[in-house]
Amino acid sequence: MVEIFGIAVSMDPIWLTLEVAGWTTLILLLLGTPLAWWMARLQSSSKIVLEALVALPLVLPPTVLGFYLLIILNPNGYVTEFLRLFGFEGQLTFSKTGLIVGSVFYSLPFAVQPLMHAFEAVPQKLLDAAATMRANAFDRFFTIAMPLSQRGFLVAATLTFAHTIGEFGVVLMLGGNVPGETRMVSIDIFDHVESLEYDQAHLLSAMMLIFSLCVLMLVYALNRRFGVKVG
Amino acid sequence: MMTEQTTHYLRGRLQLELGNFKLESGEFNLPMQGVTVLFGRSGSGKSTLLRAISGLDKNTRGELSFGDELWQRGKKSLATQKRHIGFVFQDAALFPHMTVRQNLLYGVKRLPKGIEAADFDEIVGRVGIADKLDRGVNFLSGGEKQRVAIARALLLRPQILCMDEPLSALDWRSKAEMLTLIEELVAAYQIPVLYITHAPAEVERLAQNIVFMKAGRIERVESLQEALSRADSPLFDDEGAVSVLQGRIESEERGLHPVVFGENRLWLSEASTADKKTVRVRVLAKDVSLSLSDPEHLSIINHLSAKILELIPEKKHRMLVRLQLNDGQKLFAEITQFSAERLGLEVGQELFALIKSVALTE
Structure with missing residues (x-):
């Protein structure tokens, strides 16, 4: 418990939230980059299907996503059984790992879309030119496509992090409300309101509001600054 | 400069479909010596053929060999980066996040052992960009960009230098200067060039052989003299023969x-x-x-x-x-x-x- 402005709040949900958001961002950058690159270079009509699938978490009620994940990741399900083959212990639901897995799905569009748009803006000609100078596909990606897409990476990372911090539905469905293990800030606020602890709810809400505003301002600043420089 | 003077032939037949456009080159056997111009109206398939020859398009089919190297057979093709060609694009295609020097050295750093890059200072001097090496490429004029692009390709001492309408984005003064430069470079380095243009004046100035293209096909291959001795030569525009x-x-x-x-x-x-x-x-x-x-x-x-x-x-x-x-x-x-x-x-x-x-x- 920490006292801020004379109000006692538990810091655990805040640390947990930051940790989950950090991991989610890292994982999504690693997985989202190849996916976004592949999608950006795809010319067939299957791209439409993929784009729709990636965008799904934007329109789906988080509870729906959470519900399906709960079913898929349940302790007796195939996914967990499969992981046990590799020595995985514990479970994916109602645990921190599960929260991160859920967040990865929930925040997928926020990583993939900015990356994909950045990759699409890399002129094919530059990649061709690199190929004529003996750069192979990986080389071309790391030396041409990635540096020219740095704005996309910054936007993707910031949005993913911020969006994960604000998630509620998926967390509640998949993680429940285990103090210290799965109780994130958004749920903590919900709890406080339920218990009529408006002071704590006020404090956490205000922190979230200020944080979100700062993140958005950062994103727009990056957009402006790097929008001019690159391209 | 000492190079073996044996002429290698680029031979084969290539197909490539891009949307509605279909390249079906027909058999060709081109001596890679001096400047070979790919000539034809826009939409005749010049650029598509050059991309197919360079291996830049994965959907290329057919056969292609250069000397005794096999570059394409059916669906299988040797990756562009292994063909040892140079390519100068219409609008230079310089890497915008690098300086002129970094652009020039991009390919040099990737040369395999056993192949030596051309002399950096000599090429940079000859092409006339020695005082611009540490500039960002976005601060160069159109002509300067194209010079950098040419130097960047020449440094690798390619077996073939491909140039896709290298002058089309330039004003007339830069055009004249660049033509002179290209002419000098071809003479000095003895690198065979495949050159795309639809301007008869460029053909007359540079060409040794001309590949006439129409509707995705190679119509005929002629020397400049042969092409100019026909009364109906496609090289004659509204000024007549x-x-x-x-x-x-x-x-x-x-x-x-x-x-x-x-x-x-x-x-x-x-x-x-x-x-x-x-x-x-x-x-x-x-x-x-x-x-x-x-x-x-x-x-x-x-x-x-x-x-x-x-x-x-x-x-x-x-x-x-x-x-x-x-x-x-x-x-x-x-x-x-x-x-x-x-x-x-x-x-x-x-x-x-x-x-x-x-x-x-x-």
């Missing part, structure tokens, strides 16, 4: 520059390229008149003795006369059919060609 004569330039006399071919000589009033020995001179057929005797009392000073090879009637009562000069080069004259009858011209007849104006090709 053109001849290109190759000669040796000699030192200035009475403010004029003599160009010598065989026993003939032409007098040029301007010759900008003083350091060159061989020059190409462009003569419009309509600037050539014919005379049965060598006229002395005439302001026109360029008189060449010639023999009639062919009389080709044209539209609007014009007559195209194909002549052979005494060193074997061909020259077109365009006169009226009335004049031809009055002079009683016939094939085999010897006469004099009077040239009103000549220009060095540029």
